[in-house]
Amino acid sequence: MEQILTCHECGRDMVRDVRPHDVVYKDRKVTVQQPGWYCTGCTEAVLNGDDMGVMEAAFVHLKAEVDGILTPDEVARIRKKLGLSQRKAGALLGGGPRSFQKYESGTDWVTKAMANLLRLLDRHPSMIKEL
Numbered sequence: 001m002e003q004i005l006t007c008h009e010c011g012r013d014m015v016r017d018v019r020p021h022d023v024v025y026k027d028r029k030v031t032v033q034q035p036g037w038y039c040t041g042c043t044e045a046v047l048n049g050d051d052m053g054v055m056e057a058a059f060v061h062l063k064a065e066v067d068g069i070l071t072p073d074e075v076a077r078i079r080k081k082l083g084l085s086q087r088k089a090g091a092l093l094g095g096g097p098r099s100f101q102k103y104e105s106g107t108d109w110v111t112k113a114m115a116n117l118l119r120l121l122d123r124h125p126s127m128i129k130e131l
């Protein structure tokens, strides 16, 4: 069921499309293929929740690289390697019961301190027993 949107700027139809979009963090830029509603008459674009997710995920990965922290995928990989549930990881490593759910879904950042702790545990997983 394809719906039609009307542009609130110029009144023309908006269509689904995928167009390049620059995501910028500090002095770095990546170009994502951004799905969204694009106006056939002007430059207006409307992004729904899933569309926003594409941009946000790209931003999270760029920020992780620039700031030297971990991506959501890396956080999830290390947590699973340590044999911890998201809830247990939050209780043991800090941040609260929902913190890892947020880190791994890209809705919150790991701190540099958490990133470094996870990197150490990634290299030395047996150290989890000492916490």
Ligand SMILES: [Zn+2]
Residues within 6 Å of the ligand: 007, 008, 009, 010, 011, 012, 039, 040, 041, 042, 043, 044
């Ligand atoms: Zn328009």
